[in-house]
Amino acid sequence: xxxxxxxxxxxxxxxxxxxxxxxxxxxxxxxxxxxxxxxxxxxxxxxxxxxxxxxxxxxxxxxxxxxxxxxxxxxxxxxxxxxxxxxxxxxxxxxxxxxxxxxxxxxxxxxxxxxxxxxxxxxxxxxxxxxxxxxxxxxxxxxxxxxxxxxxxxxxxxxxxxxxxxxxxxxxxxxxxxxxxxxxxxxxxxxxxxxxxxxxxxxxxxxxxxxxxxxxxxxxxxxxxxxxxxxxxxxxxxxxxxxxxxxxxxxxx
Ligand code: ADP
Ligand code: MG
Numbered sequence: 001x002x003x004x005x006x007x008x009x010x011x012x013x014x015x016x017x018x019x020x021x022x023x024x025x026x027x028x029x030x031x032x033x034x035x036x037x038x039x040x041x042x043x044x045x046x047x048x049x050x051x052x053x054x055x056x057x058x059x060x061x062x063x064x065x066x067x068x069x070x071x072x073x074x075x076x077x078x079x080x081x082x083x084x085x086x087x088x089x090x091x092x093x094x095x096x097x098x099x100x101x102x103x104x105x106x107x108x109x110x111x112x113x114x115x116x117x118x119x120x121x122x123x124x125x126x127x128x129x130x131x132x133x134x135x136x137x138x139x140x141x142x143x144x145x146x147x148x149x150x151x152x153x154x155x156x157x158x159x160x161x162x163x164x165x166x167x168x169x170x171x172x173x174x175x176x177x178x179x180x181x182x183x184x185x186x187x188x189x190x191x192x193x194x195x196x197x198x199x200x201x202x203x204x205x206x207x208x209x210x211x212x213x214x215x216x217x218x219x220x221x222x223x224x225x226x227x228x229x230x231x232x233x234x235x236x237x238x239x240x241x242x243x244x245x246x247x248x249x250x251x252x253x
Contacts, residue, residue, distance in 0.1 A: 011071065012038045012159050012191040013059065018068035020051075020058060028054050030215040031068070038158070041185060041192045043202035046212030047249055052195045053089055055212070056161050059193075060086050072159060085157040087148055089164050089195075093136040099147050100132040106155040114154075125184075126150045142173040153188075163195045175230055178204055182228055199245050200233055211248060220245070 013036040021027040028051040036042050044052050057063040059070060061080040069076050072083045093102045100119075107114040123129050126146045136144055145165055152160060166174045182205065185192060196202050202209050205228070209220045220241065224232055232238055 010037065010074075011035045012040070012073060013193065014069075014071040015059070016069045016071075018058065018070065019066045020054065020063065021066060027066075027215050029058075029217075032215075032217045034210055034217060036159070036191060036193055038191055039189055040207050041194065041205055043194045043196055043206040043209045044212060045196060045199065045202050045209060045245065045249070048197065050212040051215075052212060053163055056086065056088075056163055056193075056195065059161060060084060083157065083159070085152040085155040085160040087152040087160070087162045087165055089167070093144060093148055093151075095136050098133050098135060099128060099139065102136065102147060103151045103154055105151060122150055122153070127180075142169055142177065145169065145177070153190075159191045159193070161193050164197065165194075166201065167197070174198075174201070178230060181205065186227065199242050199249075203238055203241055203245075204228055204230065204233060209245070211245065213249070218248075 013034070015032065015034040017031045017033065018029050019027060019031055020029045044055060046052055054063065058065055059072075059080065061070075061078055064078070070080065072080055075083075093099075094105075097105075100123075103119070103122075104114060120129075120132070123132060126149070128143060128147060128150065131139060131143065131147075136147070139147065145168070149162070149165060152162070166177050169177065178201065185205075194202075194205060203222055203224070206222050209222060211218045211220070222241065224235070224237060
């Protein structure tokens with residue numbers, strides 16, 4: 001037991017022996033364990049329907065586990081949505097609000113004003129300068145994703161749960177977003193749990209990768225030096241890991 005308690009207290013996120021099934025269906029998770037250390041970048045991959053988004057709903061407490069425990073920052077409790085910055089799979093920007101009002105939403109919910117000069121700096125940082133008063137449908141796909149992401153950052157939480165944030169972007173835009181995100185993550189020192197179905201993205205960005213499938217998880221460490229850059233995708237270690245994961249994902253299918 002001592003070991004388990006130790007792990008809880010040193011982890012930003014700790015999932016212990018989690019089991020979950022939607023009513024009347026086979027379990028999505030059976031006794032899975034997962035850990036994220038402070039400052040880590042960890043990806044969750046797996047075939048479509050393997051339970052990636054469900055995992056996030058369990059972490060945030062939107063769904064309750066059938067069995068097992070979930071701890072955030074050493075604390076086990078049912079109310080977790082307020083402890084994480086959660087970016088759901090759909091960007092869910094409110095179409096009737098300006099980009100600025102969308103981004104300010106987390107502050108508004110907490111009854112905070114926010115420092116406007118600081119917020120304008122964030123807009124520059126996120127490539128959204130000049131679009132404060134635009135509406136979401138006036139933005140490109142990449143900009144909408146960055147706006148939704150900025151809103152997630154505005155929660156001020158250390159642990160960010162990002163569900164396929166770049167899933168809908170074309171390859172070029174995605175590549176630019178990777179470089180941008182790596183820079184941001186290194187600066188802000190956030191802890192990130194990142195869902196993607198793109199293996200290249202998972203390897204390039206992550207310290208570790210969890211593969212979901214058959215109600216279980218497997219874990220890989222990504223042994224590539226940081227700071228990362230997109231040229232690393234041609235390195236033998238990169239290609240080897242990619243092949244291995246590809247083979248496993250197809251096998252799980
Ligand atoms: P992923 O994000 O990996 O594509 P999901 O977590 O969305 O997968 O879904 C995992 C499985 O759970 C799928 O088979 C999906 O159909 C099922 N599922 C998701 N939400 C519900 C729900 N509310 N009720 C019943 N089954 C669901
Ligand atoms: Mg999903």
